[in-house]
Amino acid sequence: MSLKDKVAVIGVGCCKFGENWTQSQEDMLVEAAYDAYGDARIEPSQIQAAWVGIQYASTGMAGIGLADPLKLYGIPVTRCENFCASGMDAFRNAVFSVAAGVYDIVMAAGVEKLMDAGSRGLPGTGGGHPFIGGVSAPGMFAMAANRYMDKYGITKETMGKVAVKNHYNGAVNPKAHFQREVDLETVVNAPMIASPLGRFDCCAMTDGAAVAIICRADMANKFRDDPVYVKGLGLSVYTGQPNYDPNFDYLGFSSTQHASSEAYKQAGVSNPRKEISFAEVHDCFTITEILNYEDLGFCNKGEGGKFIEEGISSIEGELPVNPSGGLKSFGHPIGATGVRMIYELTKQLQGRADGRQVKNPELGLAHNLGGPGSVACVAILGW
Amino acid sequence: MSLKDKVAVIGVGCCKFGENWTQSQEDMLVEAAYDAYGDARIEPSQIQAAWVGIQYASTGMAGIGLADPLKLYGIPVTRCENFCASGMDAFRNAVFSVAAGVYDIVMAAGVEKLMDAGSRGLPGTGGGHPFIGGVSAPGMFAMAANRYMDKYGITKETMGKVAVKNHYNGAVNPKAHFQREVDLETVVNAPMIASPLGRFDCCAMTDGAAVAIICRADMANKFRDDPVYVKGLGLSVYTGQPNYDPNFDYLGFSSTQHASSEAYKQAGVSNPRKEISFAEVHDCFTITEILNYEDLGFCNKGEGGKFIEEGISSIEGELPVNPSGGLKSFGHPIGATGVRMIYELTKQLQGRADGRQVKNPELGLAHNLGGPGSVACVAILGW
Numbered sequence: 107m108s109l110k111d112k113v114a115v116i117g118v119g120c121c122k123f124g125e126n127w128t129q130s131q132e133d134m135l136v137e138a139a140y141d142a143y144g145d146a147r148i149e150p151s152q153i154q155a156a157w158v159g160i161q162y163a164s165t166g167m168a169g170i171g172l173a174d175p176l177k178l179y180g181i182p183v184t185r186c187e188n189f190c191a192s193g194m195d196a197f198r199n200a201v202f203s204v205a206a207g208v209y210d211i212v213m214a215a216g217v218e219k220l221m222d223a224g225s226r227g228l229p230g231t232g233g234g235h236p237f238i239g240g241v242s243a244p245g246m247f248a249m250a251a252n253r254y255m256d257k258y259g260i261t262k263e264t265m266g267k268v269a270v271k272n273h274y275n276g277a278v279n280p281k282a283h284f285q286r287e288v289d290l291e292t293v294v295n296a297p298m299i300a301s302p303l304g305r306f307d308c309c310a311m312t313d314g315a316a317v318a319i320i321c322r323a324d325m326a327n328k329f330r331d332d333p334v335y336v337k338g339l340g341l342s343v344y345t346g347q348p349n350y351d352p353n354f355d356y357l358g359f360s361s362t363q364h365a366s367s368e369a370y371k372q373a374g375v376s377n378p379r380k381e382i383s384f385a386e387v388h389d390c391f392t393i394t395e396i397l398n399y400e401d402l403g404f405c406n407k408g409e410g411g412k413f414i415e416e417g418i419s420s421i422e423g424e425l426p427v428n429p430s431g432g433l434k435s436f437g438h439p440i441g442a443t444g445v446r447m448i449y450e451l452t453k454q455l456q457g458r459a460d461g462r463q464v465k466n467p468e469l470g471l472a473h474n475l476g477g478p479g480s481v482a483c484v485a486i487l488g489w
Numbered sequence: 490m491s492l493k494d495k496v497a498v499i500g501v502g503c504c505k506f507g508e509n510w511t512q513s514q515e516d517m518l519v520e521a522a523y524d525a526y527g528d529a530r531i532e533p534s535q536i537q538a539a540w541v542g543i544q545y546a547s548t549g550m551a552g553i554g555l556a557d558p559l560k561l562y563g564i565p566v567t568r569c570e571n572f573c574a575s576g577m578d579a580f581r582n583a584v585f586s587v588a589a590g591v592y593d594i595v596m597a598a599g600v601e602k603l604m605d606a607g608s609r610g611l612p613g614t615g616g617g618h619p620f621i622g623g624v625s626a627p628g629m630f631a632m633a634a635n636r637y638m639d640k641y642g643i644t645k646e647t648m649g650k651v652a653v654k655n656h657y658n659g660a661v662n663p664k665a666h667f668q669r670e671v672d673l674e675t676v677v678n679a680p681m682i683a684s685p686l687g688r689f690d691c692c693a694m695t696d697g698a699a700v701a702i703i704c705r706a707d708m709a710n711k712f713r714d715d716p717v718y719v720k721g722l723g724l725s726v727y728t729g730q731p732n733y734d735p736n737f738d739y740l741g742f743s744s745t746q747h748a749s750s751e752a753y754k755q756a757g758v759s760n761p762r763k764e765i766s767f768a769e770v771h772d773c774f775t776i777t778e779i780l781n782y783e784d785l786g787f788c789n790k791g792e793g794g795k796f797i798e799e800g801i802s803s804i805e806g807e808l809p810v811n812p813s814g815g816l817k818s819f820g821h822p823i824g825a826t827g828v829r830m831i832y833e834l835t836k837q838l839q840g841r842a843d844g845r846q847v848k849n850p851e852l853g854l855a856h857n858l859g860g861p862g863s864v865a866c867v868a869i870l871g872w
Contacts, residue, residue, distance in 0.1 A: 108590070109589065109590070109591050112589075155724075161550075162546075163545075163546050163570075167544075167570060167572070168570060168571045168572045168726075168729075168859065168860060168863065168864060169571050169724075169726040169863075169864055170726055170727075170728065170729035170860065170863045170864065173726040173727075173728070173729075173863075174728055174729050174730070178726065179725075179726060179727050179728060179743075180725055180726075180727070180743065180747045181725060181726065181747075182581075182723070182724035182725060182726065182748075182751075183571075183724075183726045183864075184569055184571055184578050184581075184582065184724070185569065185570045185571055186567055186568065186569060186570075187546075187550060187551060187568045187569075187570055188551045188552050188566075188567055188568055189550070189551045195567050198565075198567075199567065199582050199585070199586075201589075202582070202585045202586045202589045202591060203582075203585045203589075205589035205590065205591070206492065206495075206584075206585045206586075206588035206589040207491070207492070207588065208492050208585060208588070208722075208755075339591075340565070341538075341552075341565035341566075341567070342562075342563055342564060342565060343551075343552040343553055343556040343561065343562060343563075343564065343565065343566045344553075344556075344562050344563070345553065345556070345557055345562060346551075346553035346556075346557050347557070360562075360563065364563045364564075365565075368565075372591075476551065477551060477553065480551065480552075480553045480556075481551060481552055481553065481566075
């Protein structure tokens with residue numbers, strides 16, 4: 107049996123991402139949800155069940171993290187937490203419930219409040235996974251960058267071009283955190299975070315929320331003429347301590363390889379390079395986007411540098427990657443990012459992505475990578 | 490469309506519950522999972538996807554909280570968190586994925602490590618939901634007990650009989666935390682925790698893990714002759730701050746009412762008092778079990794006291810409740826409890842509950858209540 111074409115996205119919403127000091131987690135969820143209700147032309151009372159991706163408990167636990175701000179009482183609301191893939195995993199579980207025939211119309215939401223998290227503690231201070239045996243995220247991905255540079259001979263300039271591309275795309279995205287271009291010189295000369303990754307190689311801390319409204323495919327045309335359909339959904343976990351694994355070579359993530367393989371199989375995609383029209387991928391660091399090209403099968407191992415250098419992933423290229431601006435420019439509110447990617451895929455597929463619109467897309471791919479490569483989630487949407 | 494009879498439980502496992510100082514979260518998950526693998530007669534490699542219920546991030550975040558100890562790499566693993574209903578919500582999402590036709594054989598697990606949680610902080614100290622506006626769980630349920638005693642005239646002795654019953658049942662359960670009987674005099678004279686709730690009116694802190702193996706109903710007989718089937722699954726959220734809601738009367742929980750209503754509808758149950766053979770319900774406090782009788786439709790409003798007094802819920806009664814010993818005696822490792830209830834329902838329905846076996850059960854109901862009544866989950870299993 108297949109998931110393909112059983113479930114449709116009929117509305118999406120997103121708040122303005124940024125350092126939202128004047129908005130609480132609840133404020134952002136309300137903004138994103140009412141954006142999505144309006145987009146789907148439904149009333150809140152039509153939602154039969156909901157899922158929310160939140161990584162840090164300090165920003166709201168359990169289903170009530172979504173139910174309280176939206177007054178979604180008397181229905182099921184589940185919190186999914188899967189590191190940076192929390193939001194897309196919430197979407198995945200929401201889709202399964204509709205495909206199972208249990209609900210007709212459901213919501214998938216994602217949110218993260220990182221600024222001003224308050225006196226109960228900044229994220230991560232109260233426990234949580236000891237991230238990569240004490241190595242920070244920049245430190246972890248810096249090791250990957252050094253290894254990749256050594257193995258395949260790319261330079262800081264090649265990685266920097268990912269930042270330049272994503273800031274170029276995000277500069278015209280009214281909901282992006284950083285709506286401005288950067289030049290390559292600025293990127294490569296930026297203050298060092300974890301060598302060789304400078305400030306512009308790293309995504310920032312961002313607040314935000316995003317919402318998708320999902321329904322049975324056979325009902326979708328009641329709500330709009332241009333629903334998009336779920337073609338495939340893959341998720342895969344790998345160890346939380348990859349750097350303790352002697353087989354881990356820092357040159358790619360098996361979680362992304364497995365998750366995309368599952369999604370491609372469901373969607374019937376055999377040649378992603380040709381069949382995927384555009385992608386939103388997890389560019390938490392510039393090196394990560396280059397590794398993603400390879401792990402997602404957009405190019406062969408070691409050719410990720412060429413992929414960005416030749417402009418294939420630029421917005422006018424053959425396979426635009428992160429037309430929204432990506433995590434680098436749109437921002438990365440952890441639990442929200444996966445659902446924000448569903449938002450972007452839907453807008454692009456419907457030709458509603460304004461200044462950042464890619465040409466005639468048929469299949470869009472979204473990809474989250476979480477933890478030190480511990481989890482990846484891939485969604486494919488299309489006509 | 491209906492969920493009914495699309496999905497079967499083919500194996501269950503559970504570690505010994507208790508203050509498991511010598512076992513880590515990982516140790517308990519391994520013990521429970523291999524118990525379940527053996528019960529289902531499957532190899533670990535046959536698991537295609539998994540879900541895990543964990544409430545506190547300090548005991549392991551994300552899908553790797555389950556994947557790392559079981560080496561479930563290369564497949565999807567999702568962490569669900571929904572207060573004390575985390576485990577049953579993990580089971581619910583696992584069931585949906587199979588009913589959706591996406592996977593054939595999946596795992597639902599639940600775990601919580603509360604003893605010796607370590608230097609990263611005891612649960613809840615690092616953030617999380619400000620529980621009921623600063624009121625502790627015993628304080629919250631004590632208000633319900635006082636209100637109920639005032640309204641319906643029950644005594645501490647009536648509530649105490651819930652503890653006596655559940656300890657009587659659990660005394661012969663080899664995996665229960667407290668395998669001993671208590672008499673009513675001990676219960677009513679126990680040290681006060683939050684008036685009128687004494688020490689024996691409250692469940693304790695317990696470590697534990699439980700696992701269920703789930704598959705497509707049409708495959709179940711390949712694995713065993715006596716699989717049990719999922720008949721209904723309901724979940725409902727209510728506000729995280731019910732005591733701020735002027736309509737909240739402390740005499741019952743609308744989350745339980747809505748969740749059971751959804752599950753009954755799916756299972757085709759119109760008269761739970763007659764159709765449900767036995768139940769495992771959320772007796773976090775003795776008063777809670779009495780409120781559950783009413784919220785689950787086992788008796789009318791105000792008749793919960795009579796229900797326990799008349800022995801209807803005793804193991805030899807017409808509708809045995811908590812034959813396992815319940816949270817009171819089996820213990821309540823938060824994320825594990827919901828899956829532990831699925832374990833008990835399965836064992837009972839298969840006639841494998843040894844000294845605590847109820848007579849000829851056909852339909853079993855499991856019920857979790859989480860937060861200050863903020864979420865409830867109900868599962869109905871049967872032949």
